[in-house]
Amino acid sequence: MDASDNDDFSNDVQSDDDLGYYTESEEGKQDQGVSEAIWYVIDANEISAVQEKALQDVMGIMGCSRSIARTLLMHFRWSTETLFGVLAERDKDELYKLASVTSRSTEIPSCSGSQAEVACGCCFCDVPREETSDMGCGHVFCNDCWSQHCKVQIKDGRSRKLPCMGVKCGAACDEETVRQLISDDQEILARFDRSLLESYVEDNAMVRWCPSVPHCGRAIRVEGEVHCEPECSCGLRFCFACGEEAHSPCTCEMWKQWKEKCHDDSETKNWMTANTKPCPKCGKPVEKNGGCNLVMCTCRQAFCWLCGAATGTSHTWTEISGHSCGRYKDEADRRIDEAQRNVKRYMHYYTRWEAHMKSSKAEAETRTSTQEKIAALEDNTSLLKDYSWLSQAQEQLFHARRVLGYSYVYAFYMFGNAMFREEITPDQNAINQNLFEDQQQQLEAEVERLSGLVEMGPERIGKVEDQLRLQVINSTININKRLVNLYELIENDLLGSLQFSVGYIAPYGGKSTLRPDRATPTLTTPALPASKAQDEDLVDLTGLPSSEPALGRFQGREGLRSGDAAKRPRRSGSLD
Amino acid sequence: MVDLGRIQKELKEIDRDKTSGVTVKITGNNLQRLTGYVEGPRDTAYEGGYFVVDIQLDDQYPFVPPKMRFRSKVWHPNVSSANGAICLDILKDQWSPALTLKTALLSLQALLSSPQPDDPQDAVVARQYLTDNATFQRTARMWTENFAHKALAATEDEKVLRLADMGFTKEAASVALQTAHGDENAALELLLAAV
Numbered sequence: 001m002d003a004s005d006n007d008d009f010s011n012d013v014q015s016d017d018d019l020g021y022y023t024e025s026e027e028g029k030q031d032q033g034v035s036e037a038i039w040y041v042i043d044a045n046e047i048s049a050v051q052e053k054a055l056q057d058v059m060g061i062m063g064c065s066r067s068i069a070r071t072l073l074m075h076f077r078w079s080t081e082t083l084f085g086v087l088a089e090r091d092k093d094e095l096y097k098l099a100s101v102t103s104r105s106t107e108i109p110s111c112s113g114s115q116a117e118v119a120c121g122c123c124f125c126d127v128p129r130e131e132t133s134d135m136g137c138g139h140v141f142c143n144d145c146w147s148q149h150c151k152v153q154i155k156d157g158r159s160r161k162l163p164c165m166g167v168k169c170g171a172a173c174d175e176e177t178v179r180q181l182i183s184d185d186q187e188i189l190a191r192f193d194r195s196l197l198e199s200y201v202e203d204n205a206m207v208r209w210c211p212s213v214p215h216c217g218r219a220i221r222v223e224g225e226v227h228c229e230p231e232c233s234c235g236l237r238f239c240f241a242c243g244e245e246a247h248s249p250c251t252c253e254m255w256k257q258w259k260e261k262c263h264d265d266s267e268t269k270n271w272m273t274a275n276t277k278p279c280p281k282c283g284k285p286v287e288k289n290g291g292c293n294l295v296m297c298t299c300r301q302a303f304c305w306l307c308g309a310a311t312g313t314s315h316t317w318t319e320i321s322g323h324s325c326g327r328y329k330d331e332a333d334r335r336i337d338e339a340q341r342n343v344k345r346y347m348h349y350y351t352r353w354e355a356h357m358k359s360s361k362a363e364a365e366t367r368t369s370t371q372e373k374i375a376a377l378e379d380n381t382s383l384l385k386d387y388s389w390l391s392q393a394q395e396q397l398f399h400a401r402r403v404l405g406y407s408y409v410y411a412f413y414m415f416g417n418a419m420f421r422e423e424i425t426p427d428q429n430a431i432n433q434n435l436f437e438d439q440q441q442q443l444e445a446e447v448e449r450l451s452g453l454v455e456m457g458p459e460r461i462g463k464v465e466d467q468l469r470l471q472v473i474n475s476t477i478n479i480n481k482r483l484v485n486l487y488e489l490i491e492n493d494l495l496g497s498l499q500f501s502v503g504y505i506a507p508y509g510g511k512s513t514l515r516p517d518r519a520t521p522t523l524t525t526p527a528l529p530a531s532k533a534q535d536e537d538l539v540d541l542t543g544l545p546s547s548e549p550a551l552g553r554f555q556g557r558e559g560l561r562s563g564d565a566a567k568r569p570r571r572s573g574s575l576d
Numbered sequence: 577m578v579d580l581g582r583i584q585k586e587l588k589e590i591d592r593d594k595t596s597g598v599t600v601k602i603t604g605n606n607l608q609r610l611t612g613y614v615e616g617p618r619d620t621a622y623e624g625g626y627f628v629v630d631i632q633l634d635d636q637y638p639f640v641p642p643k644m645r646f647r648s649k650v651w652h653p654n655v656s657s658a659n660g661a662i663c664l665d666i667l668k669d670q671w672s673p674a675l676t677l678k679t680a681l682l683s684l685q686a687l688l689s690s691p692q693p694d695d696p697q698d699a700v701v702a703r704q705y706l707t708d709n710a711t712f713q714r715t716a717r718m719w720t721e722n723f724a725h726k727a728l729a730a731t732e733d734e735k736v737l738r739l740a741d742m743g744f745t746k747e748a749a750s751v752a753l754q755t756a757h758g759d760e761n762a763a764l765e766l767l768l769a770a771v
Contacts, residue, residue, distance in 0.1 A: 122674055124582060145673065152639040
């Protein structure tokens with residue numbers, strides 16, 4: 001799906017104005033000064049160019065070598081803004097010191113060469129001066145020792161900021177000198193260069209490798225807010241803040257705990273506490289399978305189910321031989337109740353989460369087959385038919401389905417009385433839960449409706465489809481609105497009201513993520529008449545000071561999520 | 577390949593300087609296993625002690641730090657009271673190829689006189705150092721007297737000789753003793769297992 005697709009859709013929407021859904025303006029609701037998340041995909045072969053640009057920036061302004069520029073940038077996590085900010089506050093020497101850079105501005109006096117031979121401080125041999133090097137900090141060693149030192153350091157993964165050999169010197173070695181010293185070993189050299197290159201991604205707070213497996217080789221750079229869910233060109237959507245799969249509206253913390261919970265057996269343990277008793281003889285957990293409270297373990301030990309103590313084997317209606325336990329053990333019972341309740345609660349959320357994930361998979365298959373069918377139709381018929389409404393709907397459905405799934409994980413933690421116990425009173429929690437569940441239910445209903453409609457799509461395509469088309473578009477817009485509402489509720493009322501704990505979630509795609517294709521300077525303006533707002537939007541975005549055309553392309557499909565043209569002026573306004 | 581030239585030069589230099597308070601002897605036959613001796617610094621609880629240090633040199637020495645560990649038991653916040661492991665920056669990430677065995681041993685001596693309880697190797701000792709310094713001093717002194725006297729170091733040599741009498745080479749005997757942390761019987765078992 002490309003830019004024109006999206007625009008086709010928004011135009012579709014406009015032409016369907018009489019549906020009544022679209023006209024509700026979202027403007028005014030959204031002005032909360034949320035910083036915008038913008039992201040770029042960097043292809044594997046572009047990393048070097050992107051890095052080079054940052055280096056050139058620094059080299060140009062500081063008038064320093066590439067090596068120094070790189071060391072400085074590594075120190076400041078590749079943020080030129082921070083670097084120049086520090087430069088403005090302090091002077092160059094201090095900046096260099098911070099990043100353990102030694103500049104060659106001060107020539108080492110002994111270099112003028114009164115002695116022909118120097119004692120190397122490492123191998124303790126006397127070597128001719130021309131066979132020695134130093135890294136600008138004045139520590140002279142023979143080239144053989146330097147070479148070995150560099151190779152050991154590079155092998156140990158310390159290519160970046162490779163330290164000088166001097167005692168407690170710590171100056172970063174000049175990368176050109178290092179290259180010369182290790183030039184006899186191509187493998188090490190390659191490793192060194194690769195490490196320096198990858199520093200741009202790995203040491204950079206605003207860039208992350210795409211977490212795809214197998215790795216697609218691309219990296220994502222974000223600007224502004226790191227809590228966002230970019231989509232790589234390989235199709236993977238992930239949470240930039242934690243590097244895991246896209247999980248909003250869960251916070252990263254919730255998702256982490258959920259994953260652990262699903263993997264470890266803490267729930268199994270809870271189930272065991274609630275439903276089994278250890279045999280007093282062999283200790284194996286025993287589950288009761290009949291009505292009588294006299295239980296027999298497989299090891300032939302009989303025991304009382306009520307108190308867990310060993311008994312004889314015979315019993316009557318009222319007593320078990322050699323045993324009586326009528327005393328009430330409040331504490332133990334409460335623990336069992338609690339465990340039972342927890343398991344039930346977990347299962348409630350887990351089954352729903354899992355069901356939505358499964359639906360999502362099934363819908364993805366429908367989507368593929370539909371797409372094929374559409375492609376075939378578009379190839380065959382001479383009639384110019386536009387099926388973007390269907391693919392947009394499927395895109396929206398895919399997204400909404402996932403959000404719906406994750407919303408159960410979110411609810412599990414949000415209303416579970418564990419994560420935010422100190423901050424939310426039980427009463428408030430009940431109100432919150434009601435509010436949330438209302439929204440969730442509405443979204444769920446609409447998602448199921450669209451899912452049903454979309455499934456009909458492939459059969460009805462090319463036949464009587466007008467009715468379906470309207471319904472699908474309606475439903476798609478509805479979902480978008482419900483998603484916006486759900487996110488608003490979560491961001492503003494539920495997580496936003498927290499004072500002590502921090503809960504950031506990636507904002508809803510339609511609200512904060514810039515429609516990437518819009519910002520591409522080379523974007524061909526949609527052939528269809530664009531609204532005035534859109535025009536302004538384009539101008540503003542191409543004029544972004546740091547959008548760095550060299551970086552290339554905004555990528556991804558935000559699609560219908562931002563199918564609300566009315567919002568665009570707001571967005572362009574806050575980008576300045 | 578280990579830089580034998582450099583190690584030999586280092587050993588010569590240590591031999592020449594009799595006043596430094598540190599010495600190094602060769603343990604194995606390939607210059608990669610050495611034994612260092614550090615005199616306890618004056619005016620400390622370690623005064624009068626004669627501390628034995630196991631030294632192992634990696635193939636890449638001096639470009640990687642030497643592995644050092646106290647064989648004598650030492651009561652010190654930065655030394656493990658159980659196995660003699662040492663927490664010292666220059667033996668880890670602050671190592672520089674321009675440092676030598678002698679400087680490293682001298683740093684150990686300096687460490688003995690100025691413990692760094694904020695970066696402890698042995699938490700129990702460090703806590704005692706901070707909360708009950710008098711007891712710490714007493715314990716450290718007692719350990720020094722019991723476990724780090726010169727005679728004990730001499731008995732180490734005797735152990736080597738005794739093992740050598742059983743038909744093993746001196747080098748093999750001292751390597752085995754070093755591996756067995758000075759336990760003569762364990763060393764003998766190691767030697768027999770290797771036959």
